[in-house]
Amino acid sequence: MTERKAILLIMDGLSDRPVSDLGDKTPLEYAQTPAMDAAAARGVCGLMDPIAPGCVAGSDTAHLALLGLNPYEIYSGRGPFEAAGIDMEVQPGDVAFRVNFSTVDDDLRVVDRRAGRITEGTHELAQALNGLEIDGVKCYFKESVAHRAALVLRGEGLGANVSDVDPHEVGAKIWEAKGADEASQRTAEVVNKFVRKSHEILREHPVNKKRQAEGKLPANIALPRGAGLAPHIGQSFDERFGLKSACIVETGLIRGIGVYLKMDIIDVEGATGGLDSDVMATAKAVVQALDDHNFVLCNIKGPDVAGHDQDAMAKVQMIERIDQAVRYITDNVPSDTYLVLTADHSTPIEVGDHSGDPVPLVIDGPGVRVDEVTQFNERAVTAGGLLRVRGTDLMLMLTNLMGVQHKFGA
Amino acid sequence: MTERKAILLIMDGLSDRPVSDLGDKTPLEYAQTPAMDAAAARGVCGLMDPIAPGCVAGSDTAHLALLGLNPYEIYSGRGPFEAAGIDMEVQPGDVAFRVNFSTVDDDLRVVDRRAGRITEGTHELAQALNGLEIDGVKCYFKESVAHRAALVLRGEGLGANVSDVDPHEVGAKIWEAKGADEASQRTAEVVNKFVRKSHEILREHPVNKKRQAEGKLPANIALPRGAGLAPHIGQSFDERFGLKSACIVETGLIRGIGVYLKMDIIDVEGATGGLDSDVMATAKAVVQALDDHNFVLCNIKGPDVAGHDQDAMAKVQMIERIDQAVRYITDNVPSDTYLVLTADHSTPIEVGDHSGDPVPLVIDGPGVRVDEVTQFNERAVTAGGLLRVRGTDLMLMLTNLMGVQHKFGA
Numbered sequence: 001m002t003e004r005k006a007i008l009l010i011m012d013g014l015s016d017r018p019v020s021d022l023g024d025k026t027p028l029e030y031a032q033t034p035a036m037d038a039a040a041a042r043g044v045c046g047l048m049d050p051i052a053p054g055c056v057a058g059s060d061t062a063h064l065a066l067l068g069l070n071p072y073e074i075y076s077g078r079g080p081f082e083a084a085g086i087d088m089e090v091q092p093g094d095v096a097f098r099v100n101f102s103t104v105d106d107d108l109r110v111v112d113r114r115a116g117r118i119t120e121g122t123h124e125l126a127q128a129l130n131g132l133e134i135d136g137v138k139c140y141f142k143e144s145v146a147h148r149a150a151l152v153l154r155g156e157g158l159g160a161n162v163s164d165v166d167p168h169e170v171g172a173k174i175w176e177a178k179g180a181d182e183a184s185q186r187t188a189e190v191v192n193k194f195v196r197k198s199h200e201i202l203r204e205h206p207v208n209k210k211r212q213a214e215g216k217l218p219a220n221i222a223l224p225r226g227a228g229l230a231p232h233i234g235q236s237f238d239e240r241f242g243l244k245s246a247c248i249v250e251t252g253l254i255r256g257i258g259v260y261l262k263m264d265i266i267d268v269e270g271a272t273g274g275l276d277s278d279v280m281a282t283a284k285a286v287v288q289a290l291d292d293h294n295f296v297l298c299n300i301k302g303p304d305v306a307g308h309d310q311d312a313m314a315k316v317q318m319i320e321r322i323d324q325a326v327r328y329i330t331d332n333v334p335s336d337t338y339l340v341l342t343a344d345h346s347t348p349i350e351v352g353d354h355s356g357d358p359v360p361l362v363i364d365g366p367g368v369r370v371d372e373v374t375q376f377n378e379r380a381v382t383a384g385g386l387l388r389v390r391g392t393d394l395m396l397m398l399t400n401l402m403g404v405q406h407k408f409g410a
Numbered sequence: 411m412t413e414r415k416a417i418l419l420i421m422d423g424l425s426d427r428p429v430s431d432l433g434d435k436t437p438l439e440y441a442q443t444p445a446m447d448a449a450a451a452r453g454v455c456g457l458m459d460p461i462a463p464g465c466v467a468g469s470d471t472a473h474l475a476l477l478g479l480n481p482y483e484i485y486s487g488r489g490p491f492e493a494a495g496i497d498m499e500v501q502p503g504d505v506a507f508r509v510n511f512s513t514v515d516d517d518l519r520v521v522d523r524r525a526g527r528i529t530e531g532t533h534e535l536a537q538a539l540n541g542l543e544i545d546g547v548k549c550y551f552k553e554s555v556a557h558r559a560a561l562v563l564r565g566e567g568l569g570a571n572v573s574d575v576d577p578h579e580v581g582a583k584i585w586e587a588k589g590a591d592e593a594s595q596r597t598a599e600v601v602n603k604f605v606r607k608s609h610e611i612l613r614e615h616p617v618n619k620k621r622q623a624e625g626k627l628p629a630n631i632a633l634p635r636g637a638g639l640a641p642h643i644g645q646s647f648d649e650r651f652g653l654k655s656a657c658i659v660e661t662g663l664i665r666g667i668g669v670y671l672k673m674d675i676i677d678v679e680g681a682t683g684g685l686d687s688d689v690m691a692t693a694k695a696v697v698q699a700l701d702d703h704n705f706v707l708c709n710i711k712g713p714d715v716a717g718h719d720q721d722a723m724a725k726v727q728m729i730e731r732i733d734q735a736v737r738y739i740t741d742n743v744p745s746d747t748y749l750v751l752t753a754d755h756s757t758p759i760e761v762g763d764h765s766g767d768p769v770p771l772v773i774d775g776p777g778v779r780v781d782e783v784t785q786f787n788e789r790a791v792t793a794g795g796l797l798r799v800r801g802t803d804l805m806l807m808l809t810n811l812m813g814v815q816h817k818f819g820a
Contacts, residue, residue: 369788369789387792396464400466407763408465408466408468408481409468409481409485410469410488
């Protein structure tokens, strides 16, 4: 059998519930999606529970499951993946946090959680905090986009059951981090000392002096949240599945999962993660990546954004734009390439957030047991040949078809 | 409720993918199978993942799962089941191997992996190796068919993460067994000493002197492979499920599983495990076994052989011959006997080896929720009432119907 390649296209938050404004169709049912429907007609379809039926999955936990890892075993918080997503080194056993540069008053009450939506000087501010050592724990700090940053703690016996310092509310006093077990208590103490230290250092920093002289809010404190323990995952994704993989995604969080699993990261200009994203640029990058990879993970964020916005027509339009990208991909890859279309979770218009409803799945490519389904949407796929599977099944199903999986037994 | 009996007919490697030469039907879809279709029409159908969706199962791991055991917990290699299959005593904690009698030169390079396909004198050769004691480990050795044999090591603290000695290649020097952990390293040392000892003993053995005088290749070494730790399984199959079971199968490996689970083994003359097998003799043995058993496991190997041969028409013909055996069985057992038709894995024509595609399942017998399915094949059963289940579910579903299962809870 010749080597076969595969594309896993995850349309973030794609699936939905019936929307009355759309005549009780879901946005995916309502949208005109001839390319996705053609894939459904050629392929084998089914429902997928990204983690478990009814489980309201995050994008991170769902992507871990779709990439073959058990999120219940390895996931304790998004911090490590956010940090990896901005190319910080994250080692198993590290505890990492998302951080906001924020503005507080002298009583440590939050004036602005985003420090006046600071965009410049954050590199210098981050440098002033990076490398601190507190109680024998090394503190690595790096800026991300705008007011965002990440903190990685490295040392012996750290715990990740640490509560947030960011009170998520203007006017509230910052919270003391608390640990739910002994290791996490020790870690929380380090975090609290780090936060106080960040205030001492940042309030005197020239970047902030300049901002205040210009009438801007100073980024005078770093507020961590989303603690997570960096998991031991053993082999890389490629080692585990016998693949050479590329990761083309739009958000730092999912990028961080790709980095953590040691996939080749390909950043695409114009892939903004918003409704304005240049999905055709992403499609071209996917096709190109197949030249020297046999597996491409691609995430397009737009449908999730529209779902959070509760904007049904924006979601329909985003889906129709993605359909053109799917058309481009199917027109430009070898015909024996597997194309998997699915979502990481539902983000229903009526909810405005993630939900635990299952997602549609099609696997299009050689050898599949083609079924009668001719439309790609939440309800049509229930008549498909895959029936109902789980996210953690997907990579086994795909590597089986690709012929790269080792037999278990004799 | 009167006592009900059950037959579990596993058609090895039965299921497949669409084959273009068969008009994009699978061999099972293409074959004329009126008896199996009648069972599907009377029964309840579905898809089954022998181990997990997409998991490429071996015959051994799949049979363990279908018999209610978790292969991820208990399976480390085929050795113990091969040894049990030739009626060697295998105790939990033993480490066992498949072995070839081979021919090597004085540099221990392989001249023939099968020792000139030796057929006679292997009992005497095996006797010369059986009972050796090396570093406090007892070595039990027994011949199987032709050049095949098995080795069982018994002693304290053995490990089964031991690599093969057989280099699987003519002209190559035999490999040194290596252990992946401390117990396995110790075990590998015993294996290496055993192999050298086998060469010392066998090259001087009268059987080989005679072979050489006749111009035949001497079976002058024993080359182990496929190390496995004999698992602790607790109760026998019958104790676990409240059954009195018989095992009617065609290969030593599956026979060994039956022996290990303490099922009554019934050997059938003419059941060759090949495409020429007398499946009607097997069918008769199944019917007869039901006289004094209430559960019969039957495996017919032919479909897997045709799949490995990538011979679609041979697979179709084998399936049609099995259908006649199914007809004989249904015509000759009490009408309230449960008949389960399924496979242990797919062996698709296009792959020529096992694949992780799901297999069709029908349970025909009293009380099942009869569905609309009227054909027994991979795609028709997806409309069935069982939807999609796993191999380890099967014995619970069956003992539930038979009325022999104890309530879990109150």
